[in-house]
Every structure is written in structure tokens, then in C-alpha cells.
Amino acid sequence: MTAFDDRKVAPWSLCLLASLALFVAAEVWPQEKTQKTPQEKAAYNVTVNAITIAVTVQDKKGRYINNLEEKDFVVYENNEKKTINYFQHDQSAPxxxxxxxxxxxxxxxxxxxxxxxxxxxxxxxxxxxxxxxxxxxxxxxxxxxxxxxxxxxxxxxxxxxxxxxxxxxxxxxxxxxxxxxxxxxxxxxxxxxxxxxxxxxxxxxxxxxxxxxxxxxxxxxxxxxxxxxxxxxxxxxxxxxxxxxxxxxxxxxxxxxxxxxxxxxxxxxxxxxxxxxxxxxxxxxxHQYLIGYTSYKDDDKYRRIRVTTVKGNYRIRTRQGY
Structure with a gap:
């Protein structure tokens, strides 16, 4: 039984154990040792993730800022600047x-x-x-x-x-x-x-x-x-x-x-x-902006996200990391 099939929901123990298992598997599950070249090791260990973040931008008085463009944003992951490859700001989007x-x-x-x-x-x-x-x-x-x-x-x-x-x-x-x-x-x-x-x-x-x-x-x-x-x-x-x-x-x-x-x-x-x-x-x-970028990870460690703008002294709120 899955957690969200209908109103008959599994106990937390089943749901949570499944989630925790996924979380810890990469670090604690024993891996079979095989000999690989350095190139094979690099290719094997890198995971490509499409990351999307919702970004709220306000001025000092709390008013929403709606006139920013893709070029006005800078996204960092673990202090590394990322290339934005998706941008959406549609106030009427469902x-x-x-x-x-x-x-x-x-x-x-x-x-x-x-x-x-x-x-x-x-x-x-x-x-x-x-x-x-x-x-x-x-x-x-x-x-x-x-x-x-x-x-x-x-x-x-x-x-x-x-x-x-x-x-x-x-x-x-x-x-x-x-x-x-x-x-x-x-x-x-x-x-x-x-x-x-x-x-x-x-x-x-x-x-x-x-x-x-x-x-x-x-x-x-x-x-x-x-x-x-x-x-x-x-x-x-x-x-x-x-x-x-x-x-x-x-x-x-x-x-x-x-x-x-x-x-x-x-x-x-x-x-x-x-x-x-x-x-x-x-x-x-x-009023939120949706911004996407590609992340290349070679481990399962937490990655911190930071978003800034190149103009205006704005307050920016978004997901802190993943």
C-alpha cells in the first residue's frame, strides 16, 4: 500500500522508513568494489539534476517586484554561479x-x-x-x-x-x-x-x-x-x-x-x-518567479542555494538548498 492511494493511508512507519531509506542509502549501503578507470569513476559518480526554485522578490516595504527579467538574477549553488536555463514569471499562471x-x-x-x-x-x-x-x-x-x-x-x-x-x-x-x-x-x-x-x-x-x-x-x-x-x-x-x-x-x-x-x-x-x-x-x-538550472552532483551532500539580483536592493526568499 502506498501512502497516498486513497483515504486508507499506510501508518507513518511505512511511509517514513521508505523516505529515510532513500535518504541514507547513498551513504550507508555497501557497494560492490570493481576496478574502474578515473574517467569511468567520474562518469559513474556524477548525477545530473534539473533544479527549479520559486523565488519571491520584495522591496524594503514588502511590495512585490514584478519587472525583473532572467538576466537580472544570479543563482549560486554552494557559492558556484549557475547558468539559468529556465525562467517563468506569469502572474496569471495556475x-x-x-x-x-x-x-x-x-x-x-x-x-x-x-x-x-x-x-x-x-x-x-x-x-x-x-x-x-x-x-x-x-x-x-x-x-x-x-x-x-x-x-x-x-x-x-x-x-x-x-x-x-x-x-x-x-x-x-x-x-x-x-x-x-x-x-x-x-x-x-x-x-x-x-x-x-x-x-x-x-x-x-x-x-x-x-x-x-x-x-x-x-x-x-x-x-x-x-x-x-x-x-x-x-x-x-x-x-x-x-x-x-x-x-x-x-x-x-x-x-x-x-x-x-x-x-x-x-x-x-x-x-x-x-x-x-x-x-x-x-x-x-x-508574484513568484520560477527559475531553473542544471546541477551536477558527485555526492549526496546538502547543496546550499542562494539567489541575488543585479539591480535593486531587494529582499529575496527562496528554497535554501536541497
């Missing part, structure tokens, strides 16, 4: 948006789940353009479910959203590890994942760092909405599995997920600001 919604028991507190449901109804009915795709993933009790597949038809999304109820524990890290693998399968070039959660983590098999190591290998920015994060120690104590669960720790973890993948983190406490964040995410997607 978007494939995947919502990853925390439906664990803690989301039932303080009316969190109902307010998130209302905001997502607005997203489906009023925010997205008719050509935009929308999908819904939900997670609780060690499983992730595809509640509604990517579609321009909002009826399945809205029906699934109406049926969901908050229950069980929260495997937040595990959800972040596997969900981008579903989001990247959407048909549109512009893709994003919106994670909505109160940030409580008490059921994952992976650490936040392990989850991020897997998620950032997929070219999908994660926009994180930390909604009504518990601040009182007595509330956190009811849900924590480890002593490290604190309000500050939750914020740092969620911000790490967003920053590393080129997304953005929001920390909100009311429905009005939640709706504003939903609108902002859609707006940002419309």
Missing part, C-alpha cells in the same frame, strides 16, 4: 495548492479547528482562481489521509472539509516529512503546501530535523500557519511527550520548516488574521 491540516485532538480546543475550517472554505470559494487546483491532506494519530485530491472542482474539497473532526495525537514532524512528496505530483508548475497546525508534537517517529531533511529535497515551498499555539505551560503539559515542548520551541520549529523550503511562517490567534494570511499566500504565489 497554482496547485495542497493544504496539510492538523486534525488532532488539540485542534478542538479554543475553537481552533472550526475557525480553520471556515478559513479554508473561504480559500476554496473566494480566494483561488477557477483554474487553480486545490487538495486537502489531514493528519492525526500517526496517519495522513488524502481527503480531497488536486482538482479545480471545489466540491470534493468542501465536502471532505465538512466531514473532518479533531481527534487523536499529533505526528507533526512525520506529516511534514511525507506530504511534500504528494504536493509535488500536482500538474501545475506553481505549487505550494500550506500547513495549518497549533504546533503540538507528541506522536512522530522522526525529529524535526529529520523531517526537514526529507521535505527540503522536494521543490515545494511550505507556508506554515501556526494557529493559537498554546503558551501556558499547564496546557502544553497535557500534550507533551518530551520535556522539550515549549511555545518558543514550536515557533522555532515551524519557522524552520518554512524558511528552509522558501515558504513563510505566520503565527496567528484569530480568524481575521487567519483569513488575511490565506489571501497573502495566494497573492505571493502569483
Amino acid at each position: 497554482l496547485s495548492l495542497t493544504v496539510l491540516l492538523d486534525v488532532s485532538g488539540s485542534m478542538a480546543l479554543e475553537n481552533k479547528f472550526e475557525e480553520c475550517r471556515r478559513a479554508l472554505q473561504v480559500l476554496a470559494e473566494k480566494v483561488l482562481a477557477p483554474q487553480d487546483e486545490l487538495a486537502l491532506l489531514v493528519f492525526a494519530d500517526g496517519e495522513v489521509e488524502v481527503a480531497a485530491r488536486h482538482s479545480t472542482d471545489r466540491s470534493a474539497f468542501l465536502a471532505a472539509l465538512e466531514q473532518e473532526q479533531a481527534y487523536g495525537k499529533t505526528a507533526l514532524n512525520d506529516a511534514v516529512a511525507v506530504s511534500p512528496q504528494y504536493a509535488v505530483r500536482a500538474r501545475n508548475e506553481k505549487r505550494a503546501l500550506i500547513l495549518i497546525t497549533d504546533g503540538i508534537e507528541n506522536d512522530s517517529q522522526s525529529s524535526a530535523e529529520q523531517a526537514l531533511e526529507i521535505a527540503r529535497r522536494v521543490d515545494v515551498p511550505i507556508y506554515v500557519i501556526g494557529y493559537k499555539i498554546p503558551r501556558a505551560e499547564e496546557i502544553l503539559a497535557r500534550h507533551k511527550r518530551r520535556t522539550g515542548l515549549t511555545a518558543m520551541g514550536i515557533v522555532e520549529t515551524l519557522k524552520m520548516f518554512a524558511d528552509a523550503t522558501g515558504g513563510k511562517a505566520f503565527f496567528l490567534d484569530d480568524l481575521e488574521s487567519l483569513l488575511a494570511a490565506i489571501y497573502e499566500i495566494k497573492q505571493e504565489q502569483s
